[in-house]
Amino acid sequence: MEYNKGLHIICDLDSASTETLSNMEPFKKLVEGQIQMHQLTSTGSVFHSFPNGGFTAVIGLTESHLSVHTWPEFGKATFDIFLSNFMQVNNGACEEIADAIQKYFGGQVSQIHRLQR
Amino acid sequence: MEYNKGLHIICDLDSASTETLSNMEPFKKLVEGQIQMHQLTSTGSVFHSFPNGGFTAVIGLTESHLSVHTWPEFGKATFDIFLSNFMQVNNGACEEIADAIQKYFGGQVSQIHRLQR
Numbered sequence: 001m002e003y004n005k006g007l008h009i010i011c012d013l014d015s016a017s018t019e020t021l022s023n024m025e026p027f028k029k030l031v032e033g034q035i036q037m038h039q040l041t042s043t044g045s046v047f048h049s050f051p052n053g054g055f056t057a058v059i060g061l062t063e064s065h066l067s068v069h070t071w072p073e074f075g076k077a078t079f080d081i082f083l084s085n086f087m088q089v090n091n092g093a094c095e096e097i098a099d100a101i102q103k104y105f106g107g108q109v110s111q112i113h114r115l116q117r
Numbered sequence: 118m119e120y121n122k123g124l125h126i127i128c129d130l131d132s133a134s135t136e137t138l139s140n141m142e143p144f145k146k147l148v149e150g151q152i153q154m155h156q157l158t159s160t161g162s163v164f165h166s167f168p169n170g171g172f173t174a175v176i177g178l179t180e181s182h183l184s185v186h187t188w189p190e191f192g193k194a195t196f197d198i199f200l201s202n203f204m205q206v207n208n209g210a211c212e213e214i215a216d217a218i219q220k221y222f223g224g225q226v227s228q229i230h231r232l233q234r
Contacts, residue, residue, distance in 0.1 A: 005193065048160035
């Protein structure tokens with residue numbers, strides 16, 4: 001049987017909101033809310049703030065992972081979310097979480113890729 | 118100034134080595150060695166083993182992140198590594214680490230993507 005591992009969405013954003021790009025705690029709450037809403041399971045997470053105000057986060061999920069890196073000094077954020085379809089089909093959840101993160105940071109998508117893995 | 122955030126390599130592997138796909142500790146050592154060798158800085162990591170023998174890992178780096186997910190029951194592994202070029206150009210390190218992980222799991226690359234972010 002060929003196993004479709006799942007959808008991986010990889011996105012770069014240009015955002016003028018220095019505050020959103022610098023402020024880690026509200027982003028952490030957004031992600032925790034999304035994980036709960038979509039009934040995903042975190043295996044643990046690493047959040048790290050930089051002295052210049054950017055932050056970086058990786059969240060392990062039993063369904064794969066989510067990452068975000070922000071560069072407020074350049075008005076940019078990158079994120080990726082990969083949800084496997086092992087226990088249930090998570091393609092819809094993957095799209096919805098990507099959409100929620102885009103809306104959260106605002107601004108424009110400079111590139112987005114959807115990989116079927 | 119346009120800022121080139123860095124190279125993101127995303128790779129799927131088919132590997133017949135159930136032992137390598139199931140055994141988290143040697144992989145952890147490999148990654149720690151690669152981080153040290155390429156003078157990268159970990160912000161923390163999450164390693165998680167599944168009852169079926171697969172494992173999942175996300176490693177936060179000040180330079181971005183690395184993730185791996187294995188499915189020994191399907192003979193598959195996926196990984197991605199994203200290294201930003203903020204402090205130094207890390208494209209070479211990104212390629213070398215991706216190569217080391219491919220060699221570690223053995224088998225065949227079923228898809229690989231190189232995104233300039």
